[in-house]
Amino acid sequence: MTSVNFVNDLNDLLNSPNVRVQLSVPQLVEEATSRGEAVLTKDGAVKAETGKYTGRSPKDKYMVEEEISKDKIDWGNVNRPISSDVFENLYAKVINHLKQKDALYVFKGFAGADPESRLSIQTINEYAWHNLFAHQLFIRPTAEELAAHQAEFTVVYAPTFHADPAVDGTDSETFIIVSMEKRIILIGGTEYAGEMKKSIFSIMNYILPEKGILPMHCSANVGPEGDVTLFFGLSGTGKTTLSADENRKLIGDDEHGWSDNGVFNIEGGCYAKTINLTREHEPQIYDAIRFGSVLENVMVDEETRIPDYHDGSLTENTRAAYPIQAISNIVDPSVAGHPKTIVFLTADAFGVLPPISHLTKEQAMYHFLSGYTSKLAGTERGVTSPEATFSTCFGSPFLPLHATVYAEMLGNKIDEHGVQVFLVNTGWTGGEYGVGNRMKLSYTRTMVRAAIHGELINIETEKEEIFGFEIPKEIPGVPTEVLNPRNAWADKEAYDKKAKELAKQFESNFKKFGTVSIDISAKGGPLVTE
Numbered sequence: 001m002t003s004v005n006f007v008n009d010l011n012d013l014l015n016s017p018n019v020r021v022q023l024s025v026p027q028l029v030e031e032a033t034s035r036g037e038a039v040l041t042k043d044g045a046v047k048a049e050t051g052k053y054t055g056r057s058p059k060d061k062y063m064v065e066e067e068i069s070k071d072k073i074d075w076g077n078v079n080r081p082i083s084s085d086v087f088e089n090l091y092a093k094v095i096n097h098l099k100q101k102d103a104l105y106v107f108k109g110f111a112g113a114d115p116e117s118r119l120s121i122q123t124i125n126e127y128a129w130h131n132l133f134a135h136q137l138f139i140r141p142t143a144e145e146l147a148a149h150q151a152e153f154t155v156v157y158a159p160t161f162h163a164d165p166a167v168d169g170t171d172s173e174t175f176i177i178v179s180m181e182k183r184i185i186l187i188g189g190t191e192y193a194g195e196m197k198k199s200i201f202s203i204m205n206y207i208l209p210e211k212g213i214l215p216m217h218c219s220a221n222v223g224p225e226g227d228v229t230l231f232f233g234l235s236g237t238g239k240t241t242l243s244a245d246e247n248r249k250l251i252g253d254d255e256h257g258w259s260d261n262g263v264f265n266i267e268g269g270c271y272a273k274t275i276n277l278t279r280e281h282e283p284q285i286y287d288a289i290r291f292g293s294v295l296e297n298v299m300v301d302e303e304t305r306i307p308d309y310h311d312g313s314l315t316e317n318t319r320a321a322y323p324i325q326a327i328s329n330i331v332d333p334s335v336a337g338h339p340k341t342i343v344f345l346t347a348d349a350f351g352v353l354p355p356i357s358h359l360t361k362e363q364a365m366y367h368f369l370s371g372y373t374s375k376l377a378g379t380e381r382g383v384t385s386p387e388a389t390f391s392t393c394f395g396s397p398f399l400p401l402h403a404t405v406y407a408e409m410l411g412n413k414i415d416e417h418g419v420q421v422f423l424v425n426t427g428w429t430g431g432e433y434g435v436g437n438r439m440k441l442s443y444t445r446t447m448v449r450a451a452i453h454g455e456l457i458n459i460e461t462e463k464e465e466i467f468g469f470e471i472p473k474e475i476p477g478v479p480t481e482v483l484n485p486r487n488a489w490a491d492k493e494a495y496d497k498k499a500k501e502l503a504k505q506f507e508s509n510f511k512k513f514g515t516v517s518i519d520i521s522a523k524g525g526p527l528v529t530e
Helices: 006-014 025-034 084-099 128-137 143-147 194-210 239-243 283-288 361-370 403-417 441-452 492-513 515-524
Strands: 019-021 046-048 061-064 080-082 104-111 119-125 153-158 175-179 184-188 214-217 219-222 228-233 249-252 255-259 262-265 269-273 294-296 319-323 339-346 356-359 372-375 387-390 420-425 461-463 470-472
Touching: 006 019, 006 084, 025 046, 025 128, 046 128, 061 084, 084 153, 084 175, 084 184, 104 128, 104 194, 119 128, 119 194, 128 194, 128 269, 128 294, 128 319, 153 194, 175 194, 184 194, 194 214, 194 255, 194 403, 214 228, 214 403, 219 239, 228 239, 228 262, 239 339, 239 441, 249 255, 249 262, 269 283, 283 319, 339 361, 339 372, 339 403, 339 441, 356 361, 356 441, 361 403, 361 420, 361 492, 361 515, 387 492, 420 441, 492 515
Parallel strands: 019 104, 046 294, 061 080, 061 175, 119 153, 153 184, 228 339, 339 420
Antiparallel strands: 104 119, 175 184, 214 255, 219 228, 219 249, 255 262, 269 319, 294 319, 356 420, 356 470, 372 387, 461 470
16 A cells, blocks of 8 residues: 555645645636636636536545545435545645646635634646636635635645556546545545535535534525625526525525524535526626636637527536626625525426425425425436436435434424425426426515515415415415415315325435434324325
8 A cells, every 4th residue: 555644645735836825816817828728708708618527426426435424424325425535645646736737726715704714725627627627616805814725635636647447446547536624625536616516515514503503505695784684505406596696695696604693605606507608697697708708618710709509419517607796696705694585496397396485394394304306307418307306405315324313403493493394386387397387486586585575474375285385375476376385286186185295205315314314204294194
C-alpha cells in the first residue's frame, strides 16, 4: 500500500509553483478560454462541455468506511462504502497526477450563509472553468475573511485522471469519494462540475444535524413582512417558477439550512436548468446569464456565439451557474427568519392528488419522507405510461444519515414554530396524463399565494377519503370543481381505482423506512390502499 500523509501531501500540492489561488472572475475567464477549456458567448458567459458525463454519476459515489462516521451513515445504494486503502491509494495517484500539471486553481470560500454554522471549504481544480464554477456557486469570502480562511473541507478534483477499476477498486473510471475523517472529497474521471456542488451539499447534510440544524433541498423566499416560505419539489414540479415572485425576495433556489436563528442559504449561487429557457417564462434566470456565468453543454452558434437553449443535442441537462447576486430581487446576505409556510410540490401525472391540501404534522413528515412526483411517458426511454417516483426528503442522493433523522427534525420544527404545510399538485386534473389536463399555472399561483398569506388556515375544508387530505372547499380565483380531484373526473369509479393504485405505491415505498416510521405512516399515510 502507498504511504500517505494527507496533510503534508495536500500542503505540498498547494505550495506548488503551478498553483493559482483565488483568481478573479476575469482572470478565470481568460484562463478558461485561452487554454481551450471553454468559449465565450455573446453575453460573456463561459460555455464548456463536459464530455462523456453530462450529469452526476451516483453509482460512482462512495463514502470511506471510517471509525468516526461508519455507525452514523445510512449505508446502501446512495452511500456506498469504500475502504480506506482504496481511498488512500487513489488519493496518492491523484495528487501525483495534479503535480504534473502546468496550472492548478484554488478557490477558498464557504458553504452556509449563517456565520455561526458555515463550513470553510476549498476546491483544487485542474480546470479553470471548474474553479470559476466553484467561485460562482459557493459563498465568496471578503478580503478579511480570506486572510483568516482555514479550510475545513477540501475538494480535490482531477477530471483527466481516470481510475482503473481492476487496479483501483472502483466500479468505473469515475469516482467521487468522501472521507469524513480526512475531510477530503476526491473527484476524478468526470468533467461534470455539478459533482462539486452536490458533494458539498452531502457533507452539509452530515454535519448540520449534529449542530441541531436541518439541511434541506428546497428553494426559499421571504415576503415584505419577513414571512419565509420553503418550496420542496423534484424536477418538473414548478419549484423554480413558483418560488420566483416579484413581491417576495429570493433567499436561495436549491439548498438551505434551518437553525435556531432561522433559514439560511447554503450556497452563494444558482445552478439553473436552461433547456428551453426563454426570457418570457424565466426572466430572472435568462438575465442572470452574463459575464462570468458558466454554461454547461449548451449549444452555441460558432459565429454569433448566441446560445441555443432549445438545443438538447448534447443533453437535456443543460445548466447555467451564476452568483445569486445576478438575481435582482434577493436577500443579501442570504439569511432570514423561521418559515411560516412550507409547500411540497408534486406533479402528479395520475391526476388524483388535490391541487392543494393542508397537511397535519404527521402528513408533512410522511410526504417529506416520500418525496413523490411522477415521470411522464416519453421523458425517459422505456417509460410508456406515468410512473410514480419517490426521492426521500426530496433529495435522496445527498443524504448520508438515515432519512428519519431529517424527518423528525422537520416535525419538531413544525411544532416549535407553528408552520403551516401544504401539498400542491402542479400535475394533472380531470384524468391522468393523456386524458386530463395540466393544472393551470395561474390557478396554482393563486392557491400558493393564498397559502402563503394565511388565507387557507381557518376556512371550510372537506376530507379526501383515500389519502385523508383536508381540501379547501373554496379559494377565490380558482374554480371549485378542480379543488377536489374526484369531482374533476367524469368517471368517479376510475378515479377511485387510480387513487387507490397510487396510495398502494406510497405504502409500498414507505416500507423501506422500517419500524421507526410506523407511527408516521399510521397518522400521516393513506387511509385506503385496497
